[in-house]
Amino acid sequence: MAEQGRGVAGVVVLAAGAGTRMKSKTSKLLHQVAGRSMLSHAISAADALTPQNLVVVVGHQREQVEEHLTEIAPHVVTAVQESQNGTGDAVRCGLAPLADVRGEVVVTYGDVPLLTGETLLELVETHRRHGDAVTLLTAVLDDPTGYGRIVRDDDGDQVAAIVEQKDCTPEQAGIAEINAGIYVFDADVLREGLASLTTDNAQGELYLTDVVRFARGRGLSVHSMVLADRWQTEGVNDRVQLATLNKEYNRRLVEKWQRAGVTIVDPDTTWLHDTVDLGSDVTILPGTSLEGATSVASGATIGPDTTLLDVEVGADATVVRSHVVLATIGAGASVGPYAYLRPGTELGAGGKIGTFVETKNARFGPGAKASHLSYVGDAEVGEGTNIGAGVIVANYDGVAKHRTVVGRESFVGSNSVLVAPVTVGDGAYVAAGSALTDAVGPGELAIARGRQRNIPGWVASRRAGTKTHQAATDASENNEGTHLL
Ligand code: UD1
Ligand code: MG
Numbered sequence: 001m002a003e004q005g006r007g008v009a010g011v012v013v014l015a016a017g018a019g020t021r022m023k024s025k026t027s028k029l030l031h032q033v034a035g036r037s038m039l040s041h042a043i044s045a046a047d048a049l050t051p052q053n054l055v056v057v058v059g060h061q062r063e064q065v066e067e068h069l070t071e072i073a074p075h076v077v078t079a080v081q082e083s084q085n086g087t088g089d090a091v092r093c094g095l096a097p098l099a100d101v102r103g104e105v106v107v108t109y110g111d112v113p114l115l116t117g118e119t120l121l122e123l124v125e126t127h128r129r130h131g132d133a134v135t136l137l138t139a140v141l142d143d144p145t146g147y148g149r150i151v152r153d154d155d156g157d158q159v160a161a162i163v164e165q166k167d168c169t170p171e172q173a174g175i176a177e178i179n180a181g182i183y184v185f186d187a188d189v190l191r192e193g194l195a196s197l198t199t200d201n202a203q204g205e206l207y208l209t210d211v212v213r214f215a216r217g218r219g220l221s222v223h224s225m226v227l228a229d230r231w232q233t234e235g236v237n238d239r240v241q242l243a244t245l246n247k248e249y250n251r252r253l254v255e256k257w258q259r260a261g262v263t264i265v266d267p268d269t270t271w272l273h274d275t276v277d278l279g280s281d282v283t284i285l286p287g288t289s290l291e292g293a294t295s296v297a298s299g300a301t302i303g304p305d306t307t308l309l310d311v312e313v314g315a316d317a318t319v320v321r322s323h324v325v326l327a328t329i330g331a332g333a334s335v336g337p338y339a340y341l342r343p344g345t346e347l348g349a350g351g352k353i354g355t356f357v358e359t360k361n362a363r364f365g366p367g368a369k370a371s372h373l374s375y376v377g378d379a380e381v382g383e384g385t386n387i388g389a390g391v392i393v394a395n396y397d398g399v400a401k402h403r404t405v406v407g408r409e410s411f412v413g414s415n416s417v418l419v420a421p422v423t424v425g426d427g428a429y430v431a432a433g434s435a436l437t438d439a440v441g442p443g444e445l446a447i448a449r450g451r452q453r454n455i456p457g458w459v460a461s462r463r464a465g466t467k468t469h470q471a472a473t474d475a476s477e478n479n480e481g482t483h484l485l
Contacts, residue, residue: 016059035273048117086205
């Protein structure tokens with residue numbers, strides 16, 4: 001069995017179709033489900049069979065598809081189908097690089113994203129158990145319109161033929177069992193069957209499905225495996241189906257993580273990529289999207305209304321109403337509400353990046369904090385240091401970016417500007433409102449702002465007769481500086 005390590009000789013993935021109904025400049029196969037292209041899902045499923053050869057048949061928008069394949073699956077060989085003359089023609093093209101291959105060849109589609117490797121393994125196992133020439137995946141549908149119908153032998157055991165919708169007699173059109181388009185063939189039977197195909201049918205195409213009748217004509221056996229999980233056989237033709245399948249895929253992922261010990265409060269508004277990794281007792285609040293290579297360690301709480309893309313979150317951290325890309329958030333750290341952490345942000349354990357704070361390429365040591373209204377870019381903030389409200393790191397001089405370093409256990413007062421490149425030593429203070437351009441040594445207090453100057457009598461001479469003047473007069477008569485209510 002394939003499960004025991006004997007792989008199949010070849011898999012051919014059909015991906016040459018035009019995908020017209022997507023109305024997209026992007027190939028249909030590159031549209032995503034759970035953060036990966038549909039083609040990537042097809043290849044993952046095929047890889048579960050440990051095939052000796054994996055061929056993708058490309059045609060429409062093939063440059064895009066080929067480029068994508070080089071990136072995600074360099075082990076794949078492509079075969080070109082110049083014009084789309086039907087699935088039989090497509091498989092002929094797919095077999096060209098497999099001229100010497102014998103044994104099992106699996107044919108599947110590039111646009112059936114919920115099909116799993118386990119299902120393909122089961123199909124191959126069924127093929128082996130029966131010693132079939134052809135084994136195909138079928139489903140029983142309430143509405144089989146559009147699909148090829150499965151015509152069985154009188155005793156119902158074997159498949160006699162597949163008849164396409166457009167070639168069906170009214171009686172055949174009433175058959176509810178449909179061809180999913182996913183098969184295991186014996187390579188020699190497939191080659192001979194394909195050689196025998198004609199375009200003598202309603203669509204004038206070469207039908208791969210006619211190989212079934214060919215095999216039965218030779219007295220060979222053809223069985224089907226009926227799949228109860230119909231989602232796995234559903235293809236995507238337009239963006240409505242794309243959204244429907246994406247939602248179902250997401251529902252399955254959410255359920256998988258819930259069963260693994262993750263609290264997901266609202267599965268309908270939680271979106272997960274299948275590349276994400278979640279620890280036990282993670283809590284995900286509504287409106288959260290976890291994408292790419294994101295991992296969240298045990299006990300952390302994410303959301304509501306948060307997007308994490310390629311982010312590593314430590315244990316027991318919290319991220320509230322924030323957008324985070326390519327960053328790490330340490331254990332017990334807190335982010336948000338309303339923070340934007342851009343690539344290269346590293347927040348140390350127990351640290352805080354708070355409300356309306358934007359960071360980029362910035363490393364915060366353990367316990368370091370920027371709690372309110374700041375921009376921190378191209379900077380290092382040492383352990384335990386406090387970045388006050390409204391501090392701006394001016395990292396860009398209009399030409400180049402420069403780095404700012406603040407040492408450990410330091411304090412940068414509110415509304416200061418650190419004009420990069422600049423350094424603040426360990427255990428130093430920067431007075432509120434400073435515009436810092438020079439280095440501050442350890443233990444120093446830097447004050448970089450105009451000194452306060454009060455001008456007595458200014459209101460009386462410049463604002464005589466105003467309410468302000470009256471208030472000032474009242475205050476001096478009552479001999480008090482301010483009148484507190
Ligand atoms: C085909 C089957 C039908 C089955 C259905 C399941 C045939 C003749 N019919 O229908 O029995 O119920 O799939 O979805 O096989 N493709 C190519 N080159 C071509 C034609 C198709 O690469 O020349 C690819 C398409 O990109 C697609 C797949 O093959 O991924 C199926 O093609 P499609 O036209 O959707 O299938 P049908 O002919 O409708
Ligand atoms: Mg077709």
